[in-house]
């Protein structure tokens with residue numbers, strides 16, 4: 001266990017999924033604002049990765065166990081994930097440039113910490129944005145492969161898993177006495193995927209920022225419901241440590257405008273020099289199909305594989 005980061009400070013915060021990895025702040029020496037998008041798309045390919053039958057079977061077996069647990073007990077939803085190691089001939093900076101070029105509407109980042117390593121990502125998911133007394137958060141869940149010119153055919157499984165996230169966030173904030181307004185459910189594109197999203201907005205006092213962040217992480221978009229049961233299932237069954245994947249990161253109390261913009265750390269990788277360890281997962285409910293869940297993680301891996 002590590003000492004928690006003081007959420008009233010200003011800087012770039014990186015927080016892990018679980019408290020057994022350190023959360024830390026990166027304090028800027030200088031902030032440079034880019035005024036135009038000069039990055040050129042280079043090195044973006046359609047990636048193919050071969051994964052072993054054993055890995056597919058292992059993951060499908062994990063999904064099957066989660067579905068069985070959900071059907072017979074308290075657990076309603078759990079987000080399962082897996083790491084994937086892939087070789088790369090690019091430097092971290094080259095990968096970062098490709099992420100920026102390929103995903104202009106995602107939050108793209110690259111950081112290095114001497115004791116933790118180097119991570120990169122292009123996440124489509126906001127944890128929470130605060131601006132003056134207003135905040136905005138999202139419930140993003142449910143995944144389909146994007147098909148140009150088509151309307152997504154959302155099924156009950158995706159609608160249910162997204163609804164669980166919305167209800168959870170609304171209830172967690174309401175318990176703190178915070179009222180929220182919830183938008184209609186919409187489809188959003190993220191790379192080659194579609195997700196379902198609702199936006200929740202409300203007002204908070206500036207001294208509640210830390211409390212709201214703590215109430216929101218981890219939401220059932222990356223962990224599950226009930227929270228404790230999902231955390232236990234993940235710890236006992238997932239078989240690896242997520243580290244910073246499904247944690248959150250971003251600017252906390254940006255001095256100029258007092259803004260905080262935090263993102264859920266998804267579609268990300270740990271850069272290991274000649275290879276990258278990428279992380280992919282998805283929400284499991286009582287009606288999950290193991291083959292579809294496996295394919296969903298394959299589809300999500302494309303976001304990052306394309307730039308390696």
Ligand SMILES: C=C(O[C@@H]1C=C(C(=O)O)C=C[C@H]1O)C(=O)O
Nearest residue numbers: 140141142143221280281282283
């Ligand atoms: C866990 C991931 O994504 C999360 C899970 C989703 C799902 O279950 O459909 C969708 C978006 C994210 O909230 C991931 O990308 O690895």
